[in-house]
Amino acid sequence: MKIKPYTQPIVPNNNGRQFQQFPNIYSDPPYEEEGSKLDLRQILGVLRRRFLVVATVAIGVASVVGTRTWNSQPQYIGSFRVLVEPITAETKVAQTFGAIVYSILDYDTQTEVLRSPSVMTPIIEKIKAKYPEITYESLIGNLIITRLGQTKIIEVRYQDVDSKKINDVLQQVADGYLSYSRTERQSDVRQGIDFVQEQLPNLRLRVDTLQARLQKFRQQYNFIDPETKAQELSGRMNGISQEQSNTKTRLDEMRSLYGTLQGQLGLQPNEAILASALSEASRYQKLLSEFQDVETKLAVESVRFTPENPTILALKEQREKLLPLINKEAQRVLGNNLSPATINRERLTYQNSIRLSLTQQFVDTTNQIKVLEVRNKALDQASALLIREFQQMPIRAREYTDLKRELEVSTDSLLRFLSSRESLEIEAAQKATPWKLINTPDAAVVISPSKYRNIMLGVIAGLILGAGAAWLAEMLDSVFHSVDDLKEKSGMPILGIVPFHKSVKKLFPVTETARILAGENQKNAPADSNLRRYNASPFVEAFRSLYTNVRLLSSDLPIRSLVISSSTPAEGKTLVALNLAQAAAAMGQRVLLVDADLRRPQVHERFGLTNMRGLSNLISAEDLDINDVIQQSPLEENLFVMTSGQVPPDPTRLLSSEKMQNIMAQLQTAFNLIIYDTPPLLGFADANILGTTTDGVVLVVGLGKTDRYSLMQTIEGLKMSGTPVLGMVANGVKKNTVHWHDSYNRYYTQTAEKGLGARG
Incomplete structure (x- = not known):
């Protein structure tokens, strides 16, 4: 058989059974x-x-x-209201620089100004003529100045114990505020206008100075806007770069043509110029032709004659005479800069039309090369200048931007001051109209x-x-007062709830308790005879429910033995043990109630039995039989009682003895249920000793009596000792803390009514 204690680990006992945790009956969280x-x-x-x-x-x-x-003493209050702005829906007063200016009054500031000593002092001086006891502090302490909602009205209230005094004070305050509105309200505006007028000349001078600097800057660097100038320089640089590229391409072409023509003509550029010039001189060409004819004749005659031949000599002489003439003519044609010695007659002698055309082209190419070289050099110089100027543009742009920004800031400041001046002048014109008192001070009314x-x-x-x-x-308060509080704080299941009954005292014998309950039930029972057969009460039903819950804790075999105890004395553990034993016996179980409280036994007094021999005698004596110390209850035939016997000097020693273990095992075989009534757990080891040998401990908690700390200390002690705990019994529960009393009474009331109706 396996018994399921509440929170303890598996603990073997001397009966050969093991305990394991039973399912938590409160596993589902409440809604x-x-x-x-x-x-x-x-x-x-x-x-x-x-x-x-x-x-x-x-x-x-x-x-x-x-x-x-x-x-x-009753308090009075009076009030008056002042219109402080025009009633127009929108006080649009001007439109300057595209912005609409509205007249806006700061009501919070205005109310503080009205409460200030500078405004209130003249008013208080007039009030003191009639009420000399009034001071600034006493007046302000009872004067309330507020804006009336979102309107343009200020409401002034004053409270005091004298209603006439309230009216007089409010009248003086109203007159003072109207005077203030006529004379003092424009002072701040006029001060603002004067300040603006003082600042305007400096602002204008600064704007003019910055404009002149900006004009000079533009004239110095010859541009209006640095970005536009930078774009212009960039375009010019791109154009020059393109022109440089074209010039270099053309120069390369001309140089290539120059090399070709030079190779064809075999002339240097100066020789080509000479050839071209001489080819156009007719006299030079005639002399040159004669010289060529002489040369031809000399060559022909040299074949026929010897060098000493007069003909040969004559031809040579003629050739020698022609050379000075040719040189002289060439000198005349070419000028004084060219020596005749530099003329190569062999290359300049023969100039046909093709050679002359090539020579002219060679000369033109030479000239174009010179021109292109000059142009390329000029483009390089222009490009360098543009690059330097372009590199200086960021500095110029920054200077221009700073100067322009200063000018814009100064211009904006000037415009704002001009706009402020116009706004202040308009505001001053509006404030020329004084405030308007829209109602006289009301008669004071009682407010408190x-x-x-x-x-x-x-x-x-x-x-x-x-x-x-x-x-x-x-x-x-450190005690438990309700079952819910007990269950929440302890975290343990409640096996039973024993109601409080003022007729059942803890010192009454069981016979007297039964008599009282039986008499009460007969008195309260319905007239129907069938209902009188069963003497029911919530007190009796509570113990029957308790036994049923204890019995259902076991999944295999019913619980055969348990210990009834409490954390502290006077919590009703003995009462619970007696009535639980009686309820189990009434339900057909053979029950033995053992008074194991060897320190302060009470079971024999409750049943009215003798206590000559009991548990302590059975443990101590060697020849005493168990049947000699077991007595039958006078109330139930299935209920047997073993009293405590004589109080021993050391109860714990007896209860922890091996003989006690043997006695408990022997009793286990003779009864269906054994209940041990033990001393309190806190401070005594008796209940723990017996609890480890039984199926578990049932902890009785007296509501309104048990200290929270004591109970939690007891539970911790049970956990540490490994004693199985079956659950708790809430004892002394008042009717107003649980609802099953109402359910019980309603059930039996309805049953009685149905029985009477059927009988009728």
Whole structure:
């Protein structure tokens, strides 16, 4: 068989069984609506428990507020309103430089000015003539100046205990404000106009100076705009670059043609010029022809005659005479710069039409090369100048931009000052119209105290403070008051809820308790005979439900033994043990209730049994039989009781003995359920010793009695010791903290009504 304790690990006991965790019956989280209802129930429960605190605080606060309200002196208030701007829908006054200027009054600043000593001092001096006790502080403390909504109206209110005084003060304040509007309101505008007039000459001079500098700059560098000039320079540089490219191409062509012609003619450029010039001189050509004829004859005759032949000599002499004439003619044609010795007659002698044409072309090519070289050099110089000028453009552009920016800033400042001057003049013209009092100071009316309202607020405040005091007292209270609070703080399942019953005292015997409950049930039962057969009550049903829950904790075999204990004394553990045993016996189980509280036994007193021999005697004596210490209950035939016996000097030693283990094992075979009533857990080891040998411990918590810290310390101790815990029993639950009382009563009431109806 496997028993499922709540949070403990598997712990073997002497009965040969093992314990394992049973499923958490609260595994599903509650709905949010249920959580909010639970919080509301907790709050209502706190208010019920602390009703006296809430009532005391509420009555006290309401009494104090009511007393002060009835005894306080009434306060009066009066007011007047002033129109401070024109009523036109839009006060559009000018259109300057494309911008519409509107008259805008700063109402927050205006109200502060109206409250200032400079404005209020003359008014207070007039008021003191009738009310000398009034000072600036006392007047301002009760004077309220506000703007009326989003209108152009300022409302002035004054409160005091004297209604006549209010009217007199408001009249003086109204007159003072109207006087202020006529005389003082234009001073700031006039000061602004004077300031603008002082600044305008300097601004104009600065603008003129910057304009002159900009004009001189443009004239110096010969441009209007640096960007345009840069574009122009870039275009010129591109044009020169293109022209340089074309010139170089043409120069290369001419040089190529020059080389070709020079190769064909075999002449130098100066020789070509000479050849060209001499080819056009007729006398030179005639002499040259004669010289050629002489040369021809000399060559012919040299074949026929010897060099000493007179003919040969005559021809040579003729040739020698022609040479000076040719040189002289060439000197005449070519000028004094050319020596005849430089003339190569062999290359210049024969000039036909083709050679003359080539010579002329050679001369032209030479001249064009010279021209192109000069042009190329000029283009290089122009390009260098443009490049230097272009490189200087960023500096010029920066200087121009700075100068222009200064001019624009100065111009804008001048325009703003001119516009401000016009606006201020228009504003001054508008403010020439004084404020208008749209209503005279009203008759003072009572504003406080509002007796009924204050009393109602006092009651509400008292209730709120009372609820806060109740909540504070609840927070300072360290005991559990509700089942929900117990379950939330401990984190353990609640096996049973035992209702509080004022007729069942913890010191009553079981027989007396049963008699009281039976008499009450007979008194409250319906007249129907069928219903009188069953003496039902929430108290009895609570223990039957408790036993059912304990029994269902086991998945295989029912629980055979358990320990009933509590964290501290006087929590009702013995009462729970007695009634649980009685409920289990009534449900057909053979039950043994063992009073294992060897320190302060109570079971025999509750049942009215003798305690001559009991558990302590059974453990100590060697010849005492178990049957000699077991007594039958006078209430149930299936219920048997083993009292504690004589109080031993060392109870813990007896309960932890091996004989006690053997006794528990022997009892396990004779009864269906064994319940051990033990001392409290906190401070005593008795319950822990027995709990490890049984199926587990049932922890009884007395609501309204158990300290939170003590219970949590007890739970931690059980976890550390490895004692299996089956769950908790909430004892002494009031009707207003749970709802199953209502369900129980409603169920039986409906049953009774149905029975009576059928019988009728």
